[in-house]
Amino acid sequence: MSKNKSEYLINRHDNQYEVVIGLEVHAQVTSQSKLFSTSATKFGAEPNTQVSLVDAAFPGMLPVINEYCVKQAIKTGIGLKAKINKRSVFDRKNYFYADLPQGYQISQFKDPIVGEGKVILDMPNGQKEVGIERLHLEQDAGKSIHDLDPKNTFVDLNRSGVALMEIVSKPDLRSPDEVNAYIKKLRSIMRYLGTCDGNMQEGSLRADVNVSVRKKGLKELGTRCEIKNVNSIKFMQMAIEYEANRQVDLIEDGQTINQETRLFDTKKNETRSMRSKEDAHDYRYFPDPDLLPLEVSDDFIENLKSEIPELPDEKKKRFIEKFKLSPYEANILVSDIETSNYFENVIKKSDVKLATNWIIGELFAALNEKNLEITESPISAGNLSKLINLIKDGIISGKIAKTVFEQMMEGDKDPQKIVEEKGLKQVSDPKALEALIDKVIDDNRDKATEYKSGKVKLFGFFVGQVMKVSGGKANPQLVNEILKKKL
Amino acid sequence: MSDITKQSLSELVENIKSKKLSSSEVTKAFVERSEKSKELNAYITEDYANALNKAKKFDEKPDLDLKLPGIPMAVKDLFCTRDLRTTAGSKILNNFVPTYESTVTQNIWNEGAILMGKLNCDEFAMGSSNETSFFGNVQNPIDKNLVPGGSSGGSSSAVAAQLTPITIGTDTGGSIRQPASFTGTVGLKPTYGSCSRYGIVAFASSLDQAGPMAQNVKDCALLHEVISTYDEKDSTSIDFKRNEYSKELTKDIKGKKIGIPKEYRVDGMPKEIEDLWKKGIEYAKDCGAEIIDISLPHTNYALPTYYIVAPAEASSNLARYDGVKYGFRAEGENLIEMYEKTRSEGFGAEVQRRIMIGTYVLSSGYYDAYYLKAQKVRKLIKNDFDEAYKKVDAILTPSTPSSAFKIGEKTNDPVSMYLNDIFTVPVNLAGLPGISIPAGQDAKGYPLGLQIIGKAFDEQNILNIAYAMEDKINFKNNINDWWIK
Numbered sequence: 001m002s003k004n005k006s007e008y009l010i011n012r013h014d015n016q017y018e019v020v021i022g023l024e025v026h027a028q029v030t031s032q033s034k035l036f037s038t039s040a041t042k043f044g045a046e047p048n049t050q051v052s053l054v055d056a057a058f059p060g061m062l063p064v065i066n067e068y069c070v071k072q073a074i075k076t077g078i079g080l081k082a083k084i085n086k087r088s089v090f091d092r093k094n095y096f097y098a099d100l101p102q103g104y105q106i107s108q109f110k111d112p113i114v115g116e117g118k119v120i121l122d123m124p125n126g127q128k129e130v131g132i133e134r135l136h137l138e139q140d141a142g143k144s145i146h147d148l149d150p151k152n153t154f155v156d157l158n159r160s161g162v163a164l165m166e167i168v169s170k171p172d173l174r175s176p177d178e179v180n181a182y183i184k185k186l187r188s189i190m191r192y193l194g195t196c197d198g199n200m201q202e203g204s205l206r207a208d209v210n211v212s213v214r215k216k217g218l219k220e221l222g223t224r225c226e227i228k229n230v231n232s233i234k235f236m237q238m239a240i241e242y243e244a245n246r247q248v249d250l251i252e253d254g255q256t257i258n259q260e261t262r263l264f265d266t267k268k269n270e271t272r273s274m275r276s277k278e279d280a281h282d283y284r285y286f287p288d289p290d291l292l293p294l295e296v297s298d299d300f301i302e303n304l305k306s307e308i309p310e311l312p313d314e315k316k317k318r319f320i321e322k323f324k325l326s327p328y329e330a331n332i333l334v335s336d337i338e339t340s341n342y343f344e345n346v347i348k349k350s351d352v353k354l355a356t357n358w359i360i361g362e363l364f365a366a367l368n369e370k371n372l373e374i375t376e377s378p379i380s381a382g383n384l385s386k387l388i389n390l391i392k393d394g395i396i397s398g399k400i401a402k403t404v405f406e407q408m409m410e411g412d413k414d415p416q417k418i419v420e421e422k423g424l425k426q427v428s429d430p431k432a433l434e435a436l437i438d439k440v441i442d443d444n445r446d447k448a449t450e451y452k453s454g455k456v457k458l459f460g461f462f463v464g465q466v467m468k469v470s471g472g473k474a475n476p477q478l479v480n481e482i483l484k485k486k487l
Numbered sequence: 488m489s490d491i492t493k494q495s496l497s498e499l500v501e502n503i504k505s506k507k508l509s510s511s512e513v514t515k516a517f518v519e520r521s522e523k524s525k526e527l528n529a530y531i532t533e534d535y536a537n538a539l540n541k542a543k544k545f546d547e548k549p550d551l552d553l554k555l556p557g558i559p560m561a562v563k564d565l566f567c568t569r570d571l572r573t574t575a576g577s578k579i580l581n582n583f584v585p586t587y588e589s590t591v592t593q594n595i596w597n598e599g600a601i602l603m604g605k606l607n608c609d610e611f612a613m614g615s616s617n618e619t620s621f622f623g624n625v626q627n628p629i630d631k632n633l634v635p636g637g638s639s640g641g642s643s644s645a646v647a648a649q650l651t652p653i654t655i656g657t658d659t660g661g662s663i664r665q666p667a668s669f670t671g672t673v674g675l676k677p678t679y680g681s682c683s684r685y686g687i688v689a690f691a692s693s694l695d696q697a698g699p700m701a702q703n704v705k706d707c708a709l710l711h712e713v714i715s716t717y718d719e720k721d722s723t724s725i726d727f728k729r730n731e732y733s734k735e736l737t738k739d740i741k742g743k744k745i746g747i748p749k750e751y752r753v754d755g756m757p758k759e760i761e762d763l764w765k766k767g768i769e770y771a772k773d774c775g776a777e778i779i780d781i782s783l784p785h786t787n788y789a790l791p792t793y794y795i796v797a798p799a800e801a802s803s804n805l806a807r808y809d810g811v812k813y814g815f816r817a818e819g820e821n822l823i824e825m826y827e828k829t830r831s832e833g834f835g836a837e838v839q840r841r842i843m844i845g846t847y848v849l850s851s852g853y854y855d856a857y858y859l860k861a862q863k864v865r866k867l868i869k870n871d872f873d874e875a876y877k878k879v880d881a882i883l884t885p886s887t888p889s890s891a892f893k894i895g896e897k898t899n900d901p902v903s904m905y906l907n908d909i910f911t912v913p914v915n916l917a918g919l920p921g922i923s924i925p926a927g928q929d930a931k932g933y934p935l936g937l938q939i940i941g942k943a944f945d946e947q948n949i950l951n952i953a954y955a956m957e958d959k960i961n962f963k964n965n966i967n968d969w970w971i972k
Contacts, residue, residue, distance in 0.1 A: 060684070094806060286803070290692050
């Protein structure tokens with residue numbers, strides 16, 4: 001029952017509660033232009049500079065579907081191993097808000113473009129499959145800014161009409177950790193596909209989190225609450241913990257849970273009721289008569305399939321099989337496409353085992369310390385592979401390599417040049433080493449005598465002394481061999 | 488030439504091309520007559536000075552190869568016109584000046600025509616008498632205090648009174664054909680997808696179509712040829728081969744099969760409508776057409792279906808008029824109050840009624856019973872036509888169940904007002920082309936129209952039938968310029 005050890009359960013008195021989580025992830029489609037207009041979608045532009053007449057809903061303006069966004073959604077669907085619906089329908093979701101110029105959001109309700117799929121998570125206790133319910137395309141709304149003026153609200157329509165994919169999971173997630181793994185995996189898949197940049201700071205990825213609890217062992221789902229629009233994994237995890245405990249407390253207190261929409265207050269670390277089910281909007285969904293049903297052919301889908309790159313799961317399998325990496329190593333290296341590209345570039349010309357260790361060990365630590373992404377690494381894949389070859393060929397020791405590596409981090413310098421300039425080459429000439437070793441034995445006569453009389457532990461002392469005298473450049477393997485003979 | 492405004496479009500084009508008339512002379516004549524006709528209240532916005540300037544410019548460098556060389560023209564105020572106020576007959580757009588041009592009007596200006604102004608219409612094209620316009624009633628030139636029909640009432644009045652040689656309207660449930668019928672003019676509602684909806688203030692997107700209105704069939708064909716284009720900016724625009732409708736126009740309709748649907752003999756239909764229809768059948772026979780009795784069994788359900796589908800779409804289409812971005816805004820203490828005040832003060836009673844009906848039929852719990860059912864019935868109505876067209880080439884019906892009525896006569900009885908569209912609405916629901924031509928007068932001397940319904944994309948055929956029948960009918964409108972002092 002080792003599996004149970006990692007189970008996420010909430011204990012109250014004699015009861016154990018299981019937490020059931022489903023996510024509605026809103027992922028911004030990577031696209032130059034919006035879902036139904038030709039306006040730009042660049043992040044951080046001056047307010048209201050990327051707004052067309054269509055985005056601002058001027059009279060008589062009509063939406064025209066952006067084929068590129070359709071392709072992106074289908075590619076994502078393929079990446080989620082999902083069913084692609086050849087016929088889908090755009091509906092209007094009607095509600096009034098100042099940053100919703102049309103008075104409705106164009107979305108997909110009954111007939112989404114992508115149907116059921118799945119995502120595989122690698123959890124410490126093994127793999128876990130999370131079902132995907134659907135993926136649909138929809139427009140983003142604009143942004144209301146309430147804090148620029150005491151009396152007025154300002155509206156920025158730059159986001160109005162930007163294409164989003166809403167990816168709805170089944171209620172298959174059971175812990176904050178699984179949510180973390182799920183979001184990361186989803187993000188990884190979309191970044192591999194180039195369909196969403198996954199940038200949570202810029203709002204390209206955010207989620208509505210549905211949480212319910214039930215006594216362990218029960219099959220029936222509890223009443224859920226939806227926590228709206230959470231924009232970081234950390235906040236999602238905090239919100240889930242708070243919300244699950246709140247629900248458990250209510251049940252333990254003999255109260256019932258109201259189905260409602262809640263907000264997560266990141267400052268107070270609590271969720272608060274936004275509106276109850278009774279107050280829920282009636283969105284009056286109906287098919288948008290300005291748009292014909294979206295129909296795609298088998299050929300269209302097949303063409304997109306041929307554009308799909310190797311995705312993390314497949315890549316991981318290949319890394320394990322071809323390069324003999326451990327699942328742990330493979331997981332780390334495939335987690336995002338830039339890392340795996342870097343890795344594959346390094347091993348083009350150098351040893352896989354060493355490369356794996358150096359990337360996962362030294363490089364990640366160094367990047368982490370400097371708060372850099374792999375794409376910003378001061379050390380290019382080419383130079384790291386040179387460094388690894390210097391080690392492999394016995395030109396420098398692992399220890400010296402660390403010194404060289406540190407210097408490389410200061411700027412993308414050729415390791416070979418560093419070694420030459422600083423004279424760091426390993427001493428592998430047996431005669432030179434013998435001279436060194438003779439001197440060390442000579443200087444430590446008493447210890448040599450002790451060693452010979454059986455104190456074999458002292459061997460390490462002599463190796464250390466030789467290395468020290470050589471400035472770390474002595475070839476440790478040879479030092480070992482010669483020392484053994486001489487002592 | 489003193490009778491410039493009495494000339495048909497074809498005559499005017501001919502005279503400008505042969506340089507017997509200049510665009511300035513023609514434009515001046517229509518502007519002057521329009522100015523003398525303010526009592527008709529056909530215009531919402533006049534743009535006469537600009538029109539005269541444009542005419543002058545045209546004359547300086549006339550391009551006589553164009554289809555509408557220097558022809559002045561006023562258009563329904565539902566078409567967005569760049570730099571000229573576009574109101575849709577509503578207070579809520581009272582101050583709205585578009586920065587863009589509708590595709591249909593752009594097509595017209597591309598062929599050399601000149602904009603004179605914007606014509607009155609029912610608010611957001613919701614009405615059958617032009618009485619819902621924020622800018623007041625329009626008079627029918629046929630008689631004082633007579634409605635010109637609606638919603639393209641300013642358009643029908645202006646063409647009948649010769650304030651503009653031709654015009655364009657929009658037709659969601661009869662808004663071109665019914666006013667044409669009430670004013671003794673010709674109006675064509677094209678196949679859905681024939682004319683772009685880009686830049687036309689939307690009423691009900693799946694039903695709205697722009698179309699030509701004229702004094703005769705030939706002018707109507709020429710204008711249709713200009714306005715019907717495929718447009719990528721309208722996702723419901725259809726890319727099909729369009730004819731040169733005016734050039735291919737022929738009176739030879741020998742052997743054409745024309746269907747007479749028995750379900751259009753509605754209860755309480757006035758005898759004179761029944762007689763007109765009979766006369767129409769005789770005219771068609773005289774032209775060599777073959778008359779075949781047909782059945783369109785779901786006709787009875789067309790009106791209720793229409794009054795679910797159209798308000799549903801309208802309730803959503805009109806959500807954008809919220810006081811936030813453009814148009815009229817009433818101040819409020821907060822956002823909700825601003826919305827409520829803006830929309831209660833900005834929209835008239837009929838528009839509010841339809842928004843409420845539409846909101847209701849789309850509401851959860853009612854959607855299936857109303858909207859979804861209406862969509863199913865709509866399909867059945869379309870199937871009826873598909874079946875009929877296996878046997879016939881076109882269908883002949885009256886355009887309206889009565890002649891024009893007096894202003895105020897039906898204002899308090901929306902259902903009786905809605906019944907005006909009983910013969911025209913099925914055509915919109917099925918997305919088919921239909922044309923109304925004047926075919927006679929009732930006892931009061933008010934015009935009555937006949938409607939010819941065609942197969943989808945078969946505008947040429949119904950124009951030909953209308954052209955042939957027009958010749959036999961030889962209709963003359965009785966207009967005595969009562970409004971000119």
